[in-house]
Amino acid sequence: MTRTSIALSLFLLASITCSTTPNTARPGATTADVDGGDWRATQPTAGPEPQLQAPVPTREILNNGLTVLWVNKNKLPLVSLTVLIRAGSASDPKDRAGLASMVGEMLRSGTKSRTADQINDEIETLGTGLHVSADQDTLELSLTTLTGNLPAALDVIADLLQNPTFPAAELERVRRKQLATLTRMLDDPRTVAGNIFAKAVFGDHPYGHTSLGNHAAVQAMSRKDVVGFYRRNIVPGNTAIIFVGDIDTEAASRATKHALGAWSTPGAGTSPPPSPITQPAQVTLVHKADAPQSQLAVGQLGISRAHPDYFALLLCNAILGGEFTSRINMNLREDKGYTYGAYSSLQLLRGAGTFAVVTGVETTATSAAVAEILKEIAAIREADVSADELEDAKHKYTLSLPGYFQTVQTIAAMVANIYAHDLPLDYYQQVPEKIAAVNIADIRRVAQEHLQPQTLSVVVVGDKSKVVEGLKNLERGTIVELDANGSPLDN
Amino acid sequence: MLAPCICVTWIVASAALSAENVSLPFEKYVLESNGLEVILSPDHDLPIVAVNIWYHAGPINEAPGRTGFAHLFEHLMFQGSKHVGDDQHVAILSAAGASEINGTTSNDRTNYFATMPANQLELTLWIEADRMGFLFDTLTQEKLDNQRDVVKNERRQSRENRPYGPSDEKMVHTLYPSDHPYYGDVIGSMADLEAATLHDVQEFYLRYYAPANATLTLVGDFEVERAKALIERYFGTLPRRDAPTKRTIETPPIAEERRSTVEEPVALPRIDMGWFSAPAYAPGDAECDVLAFILGAGNSSRLHRRLVYDLEIAQSVEASQNSMAVNSEFHVTVLGRPGVDLGRLEAEIQKVIDEIRQSPPSDKEVQRAKNQLLTLTISQLQLAGGFGGRADLLNRYNQYTGAPGHLAADLARYEEVTPMAVANLAKSLLDNKNRAVVVTVPKK
Numbered sequence: 053m054t055r056t057s058i059a060l061s062l063f064l065l066a067s068i069t070c071s072t073t074p075n076t077a078r079p080g081a082t083t084a085d086v087d088g089g090d091w092r093a094t095q096p097t098a099g100p101e102p103q104l105q106a107p108v109p110t111r112e113i114l115n116n117g118l119t120v121l122w123v124n125k126n127k128l129p130l131v132s133l134t135v136l137i138r139a140g141s142a143s144d145p146k147d148r149a150g151l152a153s154m155v156g157e158m159l160r161s162g163t164k165s166r167t168a169d170q171i172n173d174e175i176e177t178l179g180t181g182l183h184v185s186a187d188q189d190t191l192e193l194s195l196t197t198l199t200g201n202l203p204a205a206l207d208v209i210a211d212l213l214q215n216p217t218f219p220a221a222e223l224e225r226v227r228r229k230q231l232a233t234l235t236r237m238l239d240d241p242r243t244v245a246g247n248i249f250a251k252a253v254f255g256d257h258p259y260g261h262t263s264l265g266n267h268a269a270v271q272a273m274s275r276k277d278v279v280g281f282y283r284r285n286i287v288p289g290n291t292a293i294i295f296v297g298d299i300d301t302e303a304a305s306r307a308t309k310h311a312l313g314a315w316s317t318p319g320a321g322t323s324p325p326p327s328p329i330t331q332p333a334q335v336t337l338v339h340k341a342d343a344p345q346s347q348l349a350v351g352q353l354g355i356s357r358a359h360p361d362y363f364a365l366l367l368c369n370a371i372l373g374g375e376f377t378s379r380i381n382m383n384l385r386e387d388k389g390y391t392y393g394a395y396s397s398l399q400l401l402r403g404a405g406t407f408a409v410v411t412g413v414e415t416t417a418t419s420a421a422v423a424e425i426l427k428e429i430a431a432i433r434e435a436d437v438s439a440d441e442l443e444d445a446k447h448k449y450t451l452s453l454p455g456y457f458q459t460v461q462t463i464a465a466m467v468a469n470i471y472a473h474d475l476p477l478d479y480y481q482q483v484p485e486k487i488a489a490v491n492i493a494d495i496r497r498v499a500q501e502h503l504q505p506q507t508l509s510v511v512v513v514g515d516k517s518k519v520v521e522g523l524k525n526l527e528r529g530t531i532v533e534l535d536a537n538g539s540p541l542d543n
Numbered sequence: 544m545l546a547p548c549i550c551v552t553w554i555v556a557s558a559a560l561s562a563e564n565v566s567l568p569f570e571k572y573v574l575e576s577n578g579l580e581v582i583l584s585p586d587h588d589l590p591i592v593a594v595n596i597w598y599h600a601g602p603i604n605e606a607p608g609r610t611g612f613a614h615l616f617e618h619l620m621f622q623g624s625k626h627v628g629d630d631q632h633v634a635i636l637s638a639a640g641a642s643e644i645n646g647t648t649s650n651d652r653t654n655y656f657a658t659m660p661a662n663q664l665e666l667t668l669w670i671e672a673d674r675m676g677f678l679f680d681t682l683t684q685e686k687l688d689n690q691r692d693v694v695k696n697e698r699r700q701s702r703e704n705r706p707y708g709p710s711d712e713k714m715v716h717t718l719y720p721s722d723h724p725y726y727g728d729v730i731g732s733m734a735d736l737e738a739a740t741l742h743d744v745q746e747f748y749l750r751y752y753a754p755a756n757a758t759l760t761l762v763g764d765f766e767v768e769r770a771k772a773l774i775e776r777y778f779g780t781l782p783r784r785d786a787p788t789k790r791t792i793e794t795p796p797i798a799e800e801r802r803s804t805v806e807e808p809v810a811l812p813r814i815d816m817g818w819f820s821a822p823a824y825a826p827g828d829a830e831c832d833v834l835a836f837i838l839g840a841g842n843s844s845r846l847h848r849r850l851v852y853d854l855e856i857a858q859s860v861e862a863s864q865n866s867m868a869v870n871s872e873f874h875v876t877v878l879g880r881p882g883v884d885l886g887r888l889e890a891e892i893q894k895v896i897d898e899i900r901q902s903p904p905s906d907k908e909v910q911r912a913k914n915q916l917l918t919l920t921i922s923q924l925q926l927a928g929g930f931g932g933r934a935d936l937l938n939r940y941n942q943y944t945g946a947p948g949h950l951a952a953d954l955a956r957y958e959e960v961t962p963m964a965v966a967n968l969a970k971s972l973l974d975n976k977n978r979a980v981v982v983t984v985p986k987k
Contacts, residue, residue, distance in 0.1 A: 092626040092673060096665040098639065102590030102764075127588055128565065128921055169852070172842035177907065179914030181841050198918055225855065228880075232811065232858050235881050239706040239809040341808070344699040376644075377634045386630060389692025392700050412700045414692075444638035454589050455642020455658050459925040 104454045106480035109294075109467045112305055116316050117289030121467050122304040123296045125460060129199040131297035132460035135209060136468050137191040139285035141263035142403070143322045148277055150234075150265015152186040154226055155281045159193070160184055161222035163215040168222055171208060178205055186263045189324070189402045190472050191286070196461060199298040203307065210311035213286065218278050230270050237264065238536040241347040241513040242412070244338055249349035251538050252336055252509040253406055257328040266537070283317065290321025292471040297460040324403035328353060333507045335523055335531045339516040346418040346514030350425050351408030352507050357400040357473040363486045364494040365407075365502055369398055370445040371495070372432050373409055377444075379428050380409060388424070390417040402473060407503065415515055419522025422510055426526075429508070433499045436492050450484045565921065567950045569937055570767065574775070577783040578755030581774055582937050582947050584762045586927065591642070592763035593928025594667045595656040596675070597938040599758070600751035602650050602729055603792065603868065607722040608738070611694070611731015614648040615739060616747050618690040620655065621646065625677035627670055629686075635670060639663045643929040650725050651868040652942060654935065658928040661764040665773050672777035675757065678748055684741050691736055698730050707813055710805045710983040714815050717803045717979040718872065724792060725869065753784035758941055762934040763927045794819060794870045801979045806986040811858055812879040813983040814889055818972055820873040823866035823943045829956040830968040831864035831873055836912035837904050837965065838862035838875065838895070843911070845895050846877065854891060856883045868943065873972060885982060896973050903966035913957050920954065 109121040144151040160182060161168040175182045178201040183194050193212070197205045237243050247262050254260030264270075293312065295304045330353055355361060366374075373380035373396025384394040394411035409429075413421040456462050470479055510528060512519060513536075523531055533541045569584040601613045623629035636644050636657050643658040659667050702708035712728055719726040727735070759778065761770055796819065821827030839846050839862030850857035861876040875896070879888045926932030940949035 092669070092677070095635070096669050098660075098666060099662040102661050104590050128924060130918075130921055130925070169843075169848070176841040176843045177911045177914065179911070179918040181915070196918065196922055198921065225852070228855060229851075229858065232880050235810045236706075236858065236878075239811070241704060344703045345696065347704075375637060377637050382630070385693055386689065389689045390696070392693055392697040412696070412704065414696055414699065444634070447638050447640055451640020451660050452642040454591050454660065457589060458591070458927060459922075461922075 101451065102454070104457075106453060106478075106483070107457060107463055107466075108478045108481060109470065110301065111477060114288070114309060114313060116313065117287070117320075118308070118312055118315065119292040119471060120305060120308045121292055121294045121471060122299065122301070123463055123467060124298075124300060125296060125463065126298040129298050130196060130460055131199055131202050131295060131299050132196045132464040133194065133202065133205060133209065134294040134464050134468055135193040135213065136292045136294060136471055137286055137321070138189065138290050138472060139281075139321050140186050140189045140191055141261065141265075142188045142258035142325045142401075143281070143285055144258070144261070144265065145277070147269055148265075148273060149261040149269040150230065150263070151269075151273060151277055151281050152191055153263050153265065154230060154270070154273055155278055155286070156184040156186050156191050156193070157226045157230070158218050158223060158278050159212045159216050159286075161226060162217045162219045163211045164217060165215070166208070166211060168219075171212070174208055175205065180205060188259050188263065190468075192468070194464070202299065206307055206311050210315075213291075213312065214315045216282065218275055218282070220275055223273075223275055223278065227270060227273060230264060231267060234264055234267055234270065237262075241340060241343065241345075242410075244536045245347040245349045245410070245511050245513045248336055248338060248513070248534060248538055249351065249408060249509065249511045250406075252334065252511060253331055253351065253353050254328050254404075255331045257404075258325040259328065259401060259404060284319065285321045287317040287319040287321060288312070288315050289319060292468075294464055294467050294471070296464040296467065324401075326403065328404050330507055331509070333509055333528070335510045335526070335528050336512070337516060337520065337523065337531050337533050338511070338513040338536055339533065340513055340536075341515060343513070343515045344415060345412040346415055346421075346512050346519055347412050348418070348421060348425070349408050349410050349511040350422060350508060351396075351406055352504060352509060354398050354405035354407040355400070355502060356402060356404050358402075359405075361498045361502065362400070364490045364498040365398060366449070367442065367445045367487065367490050368432065368437075368495045368499050369396055369407070370448060371437050371441050372396055372428060372499075375445075375448060379432070380425060383424055383428060384411060384413070384421055388417070388420075390414055390421045394421075394425070400473075415518050418512060418514055418519040419526055422512070422523070422526060426505065426508070429503050430505055433496070433503060433505075437495050439492065442490070442492055442495060446487050446490070449487055453480070453483065565924065567924070567933060567937065567948070569947050571941070571947055574754065574779050576779045577781055578753075578786065579778050579781075580758040580941070582758060582760040582941060583765075583767055583770060584760070584933060584937060585765055585767055586762060586933075587764050589927075590661040590764050591658055591927055592661050592664050592667070592761060592765050593656065593658045593932060593934040594664070594671060595654060595760045595762070595928055595934035595938060596671060597758045597760070597942055598653045598655075598752055599756050599942060600787075601648055601652045602727055603724045604751055604787070604790070605724055605727065608735060609743070610727025610735045611698075611729070612735070612739060612743065612747060613653055614729050614731065615691065615694050615736060616744060617646045617648045617653050617655075618694055619682060619686060619744060620674050620678065622686045622690065623681055624674040625680050627673050629681070632670060632674070636667065639666055645930070647930070648729055650729060654938065656928050656934065664761075664765050664770065668773050668777045671759070672781060675752060675754060675778070676781035678752070679745060682741060682744055682748070687739070687741055687744060691739065694730070695733060695736060698733065698736070702730060706809045707807065707983060709807055710813060710815065710981050713803050713805045714817055714979060714981045717801050717981060718797070718817055718819070720795060723794060725794075725867070749784065750787050753786055754778065754781050755783065755786040758938055760934045760938050762932070762937070792869045797977050797979060800976050802982070803980070804982045804984055806984050808986050809983065810881050810985055812883065812885055812888070812985055813876065814879070814885070814892060815874060815876045815981045815983075816892070817979045817981075818873045818977055820864060820871040820972055822868060822871055824949075824953075827968060828864065828866055828871065830960055830964050831871065831972070832916060833909060833912045833957065833960045834899070834965050834969055834972075835862040835864045835873065836915055837908050838899065840912065840915055845899065846875070846892070849895055850877060850888075850891055856880055856888055856891060885984070896969075899966070899969045900973055903962040906962060909960065909962050909965060913960065916957050917954070
């Protein structure tokens with residue numbers, strides 16, 4: 053099952069105990085069953101729950117401050133390699149929105165010994181592809197490779213981190229491409245609604261802008277800005293390198309020391325941004341002529357990842373709108389047929405967060421859908437959830453956990469989460485008991501505390517002529533009209 | 544400097560793959576009572592079990608004027624069956640710890656899957672068997688009307704209100720005649736969705752959702768003997784219904800280039816070219832994949848290098864072989880920079896196509912494509928169930944080749960592709976007169 057050479061007890065994944073000994077009665081089929089006799093109406097009962105411990109990464113902090121985290125999983129000859137830098141678009145300087153994204157692209161655009169073309173060629177010839185992305189809190193470089201190609205892939209990644217040259221000609225290329233991406237972004241109503249929503253709830257806070265920035269800021273970006281971000285933030289003390297897969301303890305540690313041990317830029321990166329100020333609630337409308345659906349985002353400021361109410365609010369969200377079977381989707385999709393799907397989610401950042409219900413609804417159902425969403429939010433504040441609802445929500449999280457330990461990529465994402473938010477290494481092992489501790493009163497309390505109908509922002513991207521009257525009738529104040537970029541319409 | 548290094552790593556990777564850790568063992572049998580095919584692939588790595596059913600039915604079985612029907616029916620399969628109850632399917636499986644529940648419809652088949660904690664195997668078989676055997680009585684006009692509304696919104700979301708959605712649909716309509724089963728692009732037209740009646744739905748169920756027209760695959764942590772007993776109990780007791788006869792479908796070839804233009808409210812223009820190519824797993828299919836990767840996979844591909852990097856006239860490029868039963872589609876799709884001259888963009892795409900038709904790709908380019916395809920295939924094997932995991936793969940091999948154990952042959956067919964074979968394919972396939980071209984023009 054697992055190769056003994058790597059079955060180090062440090063790794064819980066290598067010592068998983070799968071005890072599934074169901075003892076349900078299984079009467080044999082009889083001819084009477086053919087017509088679908090009554091026995092079918094009895095839902096089968098489950099055997100004992102399988103016992104499974106979540107993987108716990110091993111951590112080593114090198115002398116230069118670089119954090120190395122790894123989890124062994126050797127079922128297939130695959131390794132996922134992630135570099136996580138704790139600085140994202142919230143670290144963009146004022147008037148330089150989009151810098152973190154640009155720096156990410158520039159990291160892969162030339163080093164002292166490799167051109168951009170050589171970097172792509174080398175990585176892709178190994179059979180993999182390098183993904184670079186920036187979100188509000190982090191900048192990430194990642195790839196998944198066959199085990200045998202890991203040393204060569206790590207060699208390139210180490211070069212990108214330590215020896216980037218940020219060639220001026222490449223900066224112009226990256227700038228032109230990012231400007232086109234900003235233009236393209238406006239064509240997708242979901243992206244537009246998301247951007248406008250962030251602006252509506254965060255205002256001018258560093259979390260209020262998309263990681264791609266805006267045209268003016270990207271136009272203004274200089275090589276000096278790029279080098280400055282790199283020097284401040286992309287330093288060993290602010291970076292983790294994460295290996296998940298077919299790699300043993302010694303190899304992960306040795307390879308990292310060899311490739312990145314001499315990386316010596318001092319510094320610890322930037323701190324999370326300060327708490328945002330609650331913005332006034334408003335209804336924002338972005339006109340999209342002839343849109344067959346209206347894209348909605350309804351929500352407000354939420355909690356940061358570190359908030360003590362995290363688990364209670366997570367379960368509250370699961371009951372309200374986080375799942376297919378949650379109240380909002382059952383209402384908007386399965387009862388009313390307004391939409392293909394309606395979901396709420398918590399965005400949990402280092403310094404703050406959001407709660408948002410996002411859906412695309414048939415144009416004629418726009419204001420009715422907003423009203424139903426507001427009704428569901430009010431309902432979960434006004435009455436206790438049922439014991440069954442809470443029990444089901446808990447099970448959805450705890451019983452499904454092993455399904456997320458299948459791939460090196462999902463485990464790497466969990467480990468990245470641990471580093472990004474300073475969570476304990478055994479965090480995922482603690483999840484079941486933290487979830488178990490939440491009770492009905494907790495759900496009601498966090499709903500009342502964190503879901504405030506009077507501060508909810510409503511964003512609608514749709515055909516104004518068909519939706520504006522209905523939105524006015526919701527009586528949520530003046531409707532603010534913006535263009536897809538978030539600029540006020542002058543009329 | 545690079546080449547010897549690649550050879551070494553390739554050998555390492557190949558050695559690892561020939562080892563037993565990349566095999567996909569299984570057992571296949573057919574239920575005597577009703578003809579249901581069963582594939583079992585136990586694997587005790589994690590305490591989860593994937594249940595995945597492929598019904599060998601899809602848009603490929605739709606009659607003209609009935610587009611979108613197979614997919615609409617897929618939705619109704621989640622609305623509750625006789626012994627399970629309305630709206631209970633997803634609720635029961637979620638509360639039992641499903642990490643994935645879904646159903647998907649593609650042109651050739653419809654699949655349903657759930658990845659569950661291992662102790663919930665019996666529950667999952669119970670719920671799947673009930674909708675295979677006892678959906679008929681629970682199909683109501685109310686459920687049909689509700690899910691029709693949901694699907695119309697799915698159509699709005701995925702085609703009408705999504706950038707390039709209308710252009711994608713136009714491409715399918717340009718490639719196929721309106722009576723071809725692939726014409727509806729799975730989702731179908733609003734008019735046909737509107738016209739679907741409860742009687743149609745019932746007929747479709749009786750005809751295509753017979754046990755003998757389905758394959759049930761289990762992957763994960765289960766005991767084979769117990770699984771067989773449970774399958775016999777829940778599925779073996781379903782009445783036999785005849786499997787539908789297979790239709791022969793022919794796709795009229797394209798003899799003269801077909802061109803269409805679509806105006807969309809987008810800022811970036813797009814050019815999409817489509818050709819009919821070798822069916823899934825037929826000779827030439829693997830060469831098409833390799834050709835697609837050389838042209839469009841990653842920043843080092845030919846189209847990216849030339850159009851995005853060197854000339855900066857494109858924002859992104861894509862080349863793909865979409866493998867299907869009747870015929871496959873080979874596409875080259877290029878998103879232009881804002882304001883780019885479309886004539887110039889197309890001329891530059893044409894140069895890249897002409898070059899690969901005139902001279903073979905380098906050994907290194909072919910090897911890179913093979914390496915990328917191998918990493919992707921191995922990556923997919925990580926998942927027991929879900930989209931494209933091992934259960935889906937066993938079912939896919941089973942439906943298209945008749946052999947669930949096709950993995951070794953699948954990997955081998957890529958290994959055998961040579962630069963000359965890619966060049967020959969490019970020459971015969973990528974002829975301008977055999978293609979459809981859809982140009983998306985920004986509406987201002």
